[in-house]
Amino acid sequence: MSWVILITSGILEAVWATALGKSEGFTKLWPSVIFGGALILSMGGLAWAMRDIPIGTAYAVWVGIGAALTVAWSMITGDTSVSWIKVALLVGLIGCIIGLKLVDDGH
Structure with a gap:
């Protein structure tokens, strides 16, 4: 269950x-509200998952998921240019995240 919460927290x-x-320095209401809610849920989930997953693994997976999805979303929406090297680096990052899960020995 901790891994499901951690992955969900990474998505958040x-x-x-x-x-x-998108909040433009907290000047737009709804992006600011979404930011606050997602931040609280994401941090809470990370903290909860760290009860069962070693901190180094949990934090690296959380950050990696968040970074990979943020960049991918930015490319999908056209906010960032797409290139084969960026895609390859994202695939490598995802591979490293999966690798951390596979070598995790738990507590």
């Missing part, structure tokens, strides 16, 4: 990071 990290960018 991408949500709050994207909302933060």
Whole structure:
């Protein structure tokens, strides 16, 4: 269950990071509200998952998921240019995240 919560929290990290960018310095209401809600849920889930997953693994997976999804979303929406090297680097990042899960020995 901790891994499901951690992955969900990583997805929410991408949500709050994207909302933060769209809030234009907290001058837009709904992106600011989405940012706050997603931030609280994401951090809470990360904290909960760290009860069962080692901190180094949990944090790296959380950040990696959030970063990969934020960049991918930015490319999908056209906010960032798409290139084969960016896609390859994202695939590599995802591979590293999966690798951390596979080598995790738990507590």
